[in-house]
Amino acid sequence: MTAYIIRRLLILPLILLGVTFIIFGMMQLLGSDKLLAAYVNPNVFDKLTDEELEALKDKYGLNDPLIVRYGKWLNGVLHGDLGWSVVGKTYVSEALMQRIPYTAELALYAIFPVIGVGIWLGIVAAVNHDKFIDHAIRIFAVIGWSFPDFVFGLFILMIFYSFLGWLPPGNFSNWVEDAIKSSNFHYITHILSLDALLNGRFDIFWDVIRHLIGPIITISWLWWAYLLRITRSSMLEVLNKEYIRTARAKGLDEKVVINKHAKRNALIPVTTVGGAMVINLFAGTVIVEVIFNRVGLGSFVAQAATQLDYAAIMGGALFYSTILVVGNLIIDILYAAIDPRIRLG
Amino acid sequence: MYVSREPILQVKNLKTYFYTEDGVIKAVDGVSFELYKGETLGIVGESGSGKSVTSLTIMRLLDEKAKIESGEILFKGKDLLKISEEEMRKIRGNDIAMIFQEPMVALNPVYTIGDQIMEAIILHQKVKESEARKIAIDLLRKVGIPEPEKRVDQYPHQLSGGMRQRAMIAMALSCRPQILIADEPTTALDVTIQAQILELMKELQREYGMALIMITHDMGVIAETADRVAVMYAGRVVEYGTVDEIFKNPKHPYTYALLSSIPRLDVEDQELKSIPGTVPDPLNFPSGCRFHPRCEFAREECKNLDPKLFEVSPSHYTACPFYGVLENVGVK
Numbered sequence: 001m002t003a004y005i006i007r008r009l010l011i012l013p014l015i016l017l018g019v020t021f022i023i024f025g026m027m028q029l030l031g032s033d034k035l036l037a038a039y040v041n042p043n044v045f046d047k048l049t050d051e052e053l054e055a056l057k058d059k060y061g062l063n064d065p066l067i068v069r070y071g072k073w074l075n076g077v078l079h080g081d082l083g084w085s086v087v088g089k090t091y092v093s094e095a096l097m098q099r100i101p102y103t104a105e106l107a108l109y110a111i112f113p114v115i116g117v118g119i120w121l122g123i124v125a126a127v128n129h130d131k132f133i134d135h136a137i138r139i140f141a142v143i144g145w146s147f148p149d150f151v152f153g154l155f156i157l158m159i160f161y162s163f164l165g166w167l168p169p170g171n172f173s174n175w176v177e178d179a180i181k182s183s184n185f186h187y188i189t190h191i192l193s194l195d196a197l198l199n200g201r202f203d204i205f206w207d208v209i210r211h212l213i214g215p216i217i218t219i220s221w222l223w224w225a226y227l228l229r230i231t232r233s234s235m236l237e238v239l240n241k242e243y244i245r246t247a248r249a250k251g252l253d254e255k256v257v258i259n260k261h262a263k264r265n266a267l268i269p270v271t272t273v274g275g276a277m278v279i280n281l282f283a284g285t286v287i288v289e290v291i292f293n294r295v296g297l298g299s300f301v302a303q304a305a306t307q308l309d310y311a312a313i314m315g316g317a318l319f320y321s322t323i324l325v326v327g328n329l330i331i332d333i334l335y336a337a338i339d340p341r342i343r344l345g
Numbered sequence: 346m347y348v349s350r351e352p353i354l355q356v357k358n359l360k361t362y363f364y365t366e367d368g369v370i371k372a373v374d375g376v377s378f379e380l381y382k383g384e385t386l387g388i389v390g391e392s393g394s395g396k397s398v399t400s401l402t403i404m405r406l407l408d409e410k411a412k413i414e415s416g417e418i419l420f421k422g423k424d425l426l427k428i429s430e431e432e433m434r435k436i437r438g439n440d441i442a443m444i445f446q447e448p449m450v451a452l453n454p455v456y457t458i459g460d461q462i463m464e465a466i467i468l469h470q471k472v473k474e475s476e477a478r479k480i481a482i483d484l485l486r487k488v489g490i491p492e493p494e495k496r497v498d499q500y501p502h503q504l505s506g507g508m509r510q511r512a513m514i515a516m517a518l519s520c521r522p523q524i525l526i527a528d529e530p531t532t533a534l535d536v537t538i539q540a541q542i543l544e545l546m547k548e549l550q551r552e553y554g555m556a557l558i559m560i561t562h563d564m565g566v567i568a569e570t571a572d573r574v575a576v577m578y579a580g581r582v583v584e585y586g587t588v589d590e591i592f593k594n595p596k597h598p599y600t601y602a603l604l605s606s607i608p609r610l611d612v613e614d615q616e617l618k619s620i621p622g623t624v625p626d627p628l629n630f631p632s633g634c635r636f637h638p639r640c641e642f643a644r645e646e647c648k649n650l651d652p653k654l655f656e657v658s659p660s661h662y663t664a665c666p667f668y669g670v671l672e673n674v675g676v677k
Contacts, residue, residue, distance in 0.1 A: 243450065252438075
C-alpha cells in the first residue's frame with residue numbers, strides 16, 4: 001500500500017506536466033495578438049502599428065516555438081512566478097492565494113452537511129425501503145434534482161436575505177474587513193473562521209459562518225439528491241446480499257447488521273461520487289460564488305476564461321489538476337481502507 | 346447412531362406466502378415435519394419446491410414480501426412464530442444456526458474470517474474478544490482449516506471455496522447450536538470437496554450432538570447424510586419417512602420419479618428417466634395433487650385430492666392415496 005501511494009505521488013508531477021502542456025498548447029490557438037493583450041495596456045493596444053506589435057511579440061517571446069514558451073512558463077512556475085493576471089489586477093499567484101482560503105473554507109464546512117447528510121439520507125431511505133420515509137426522501141430527491149441550483153440559490157437569497165435578513169451575501173460583513181485588517185488580528189491558518197476563533201473573536205467567527213450557510217444549503221440541495229440516490233441504490237443492493245442474511249442468521253441486532261455489515265460495503269461506490277464532489281468543492285463552485293457574491297476560485301477562473309486572461313487560466317488549471325490528482329489519490333486510499341480486496345489484491 | 350424420539354423442532358401446517366404484484370406465491374403451503382434430537386432430516390426437492398423458504402421461515406429471516414399465513418414452529422415446545430424479534434435473535438446463531446449455499450457470497454468481503462466468527466461468540470456467549478479469538482482459532486482448526494492462527498486474520502477472498510464453506514461451518518457451530526440448518530451446503534463446491542464437507546458435517550454433528558436439517562436437491566447427499574427425509578414438491582411435503590424406506594420403497598410417484606432419474610451403480614442397464622413437464626408455476630399451482638400433470642400414474646381423482654399425508658407405516662407417510670400402483674414397478 002505504501003509503495004502504491006509513493007508511486008502515485010511520483011506520477012503526480014508527470015500528470016501536472018501533461019495537463020498544463022495540453023492547456024498551454026490550446027491557449028496558443030488564440031493567436032499571438034490575443035496573447036499579447038496580456039502584456040499590454042488595453043488603452044494603448046489598439047493604437048499600435050503592425051511593426052510595433054511584432055516588436056512587442058518578439059520582446060515577450062510570443063514568436064518563439066511552443067515548446068520554448070512552455071519551457072519559459074514552466075521555469076516561471078518553478079520559481080513561483082505564474083505571471084500577471086489581467087482580471088485579478090495582480091500576480092496570478094497572489095490572486096490564487098487570496099481566493100483559495102475562501103474556497104477551502106466553504107469546502108471544509110460543506111463537506112459534512114453535503115456529503116455526510118446526503119449519504120445518511122440515502123441509508124435511511126434504503127433501510128426503510130418502500131415505507132413512507134423512503135417515498136418522502138425520494139420525492140425530495142426528484143424535486144432537488146430537477147430544480148436548478150441557480151434558481152434555488154436565488155430563492156435562498158430572496159427569502160433569507162431580502163425578506164428575513166438572516167443570511168447575507170458576500171464572504172463577511174464590512175465591519176469584519178476592518179477588523180481583520182487591523183494589526184491585532186493575526187493570520188494563522190488563513191481560513192478566516194478558524195483564525196477568528198484562534199484570535200478569540202467569536203463575533204467574526206459567527207459572521208463568517210452566517211455568510212457560509214446560504215451557499216452550503218444551495219450546494220447541498222442539488223448534491224444531496226444525487227448522493228442519496230446513489231447511496232440508496234447501493235445500500236438496497238447490499239441489503240439483498242447473502243452475507244447480510246448470514247449476519248442476521250447469527251442473531252445480530254438489525255442496527256449492527258446495517259451499521260457494520262451493510263454500510264461499509266454500500267459505501268464503496270459512494271466513495272467515488274462523494275470524492276468527486278469534495279474535489280469540486282475545493283476547486284470552487286462558480287454558480288454559488290456568483291449568486292452569493294463571494295470571493296472564491298470558481299468565479300475568478302470563470303472570469304479569467306471569459307476574458308482570455310491566459311496566465312490566470314494556466315494558474316487555475318495548475319491548481320485544479322493538483323487538486324484532482326491529489327483528491328483521486330485520497331479516494332483510492334479510502335477505497336483500499338474500506339475494501340480489503342483492493343488493499344490485498 | 347442413537348436417535349432420540351424426542352422432537353426438538355416441530356413444524357406444523359406451515360404456510361408462507363409471497364405477495365407479489367403478479368399474485369400470491371404459495372411457496373410453502375401446509376408443511377409439517379418433526380426434527381428429533383441428534384438426527385439428520387433431509388429436505389429434498391427441485392428448485393422452487395419451497396425447501397429454502399421453509400428453512401428461512403424457521404429462522405424468521407424472510408423478506409418483507411413474505412407472510413407467514415399460518416402454522417406453528419415449535420422449538421423445544423416454544424412457538425417461534427409467536428415470540429418477539431428480540432427473543433428470536435437470541436435463538437438465531439445460538440440455538441439454531443444456518444449455513445448457506447454459496448460460501449463465495451455468504452461471507453462479508455470486508456471483514457476477516459475471524460471477525461465474522463467472533464461476532465456471534467461475543468454476542469451470545471458474552472466472552473471477551475481475546476477469549477472469542479481463541480475459540481475462533483480452535484473452531485477453524487476443528488473444521489480442518491490449516492494454519493488457523495494465520496487464517497483467522499484473512500479475508501474471505503483469500504480463501505478457496507471449500508475453505509470458505511469450512512469457515513461458514515465454523516461460524517455456524519461457534520455457539521454449539523442444537524439445530525443446524527444447512528441449505529444446499531455443497532451445491533456450489535467441487536465434487537471432491539463436497540464429500541469432504543459432508544463428512545466433516547457428519548463428524549461435527551456426532552461430536553456436538555446437533556440435529557441437522559439438510560436441504561438439498563441432490564438425492565445422493567440425502568442418501569449419504571440423512572436419517573429421515575421429507576420430499577417436497579410445489580410447496581408441500583409429498584413423502585416423509587426414513588431414508589431406508591423411502592429409497593427402497595418410494596410411495597409417491599414424484600419420489601419414485603426422482604429416484605429413477607439418478608444413476609445408480611448397483612443396477613445394471615439402468616434406464617435414466619426424466620420427469621416429464623416442468624415445475625409448475627408457483628402463481629398458479631395445479632388443483633388437487635400438484636404433481637398430477639406430470640405424474641405417469643395420474644387418474645381423474647388426482648385433480649381434486651386433499652393435500653394430506655397417508656400412513657404407509659409408522660415411519661413412512663405419503664401424500665399419494667394410490668401409492669399401491671408403485672408396488673409392482675419398484676425403482677428401476
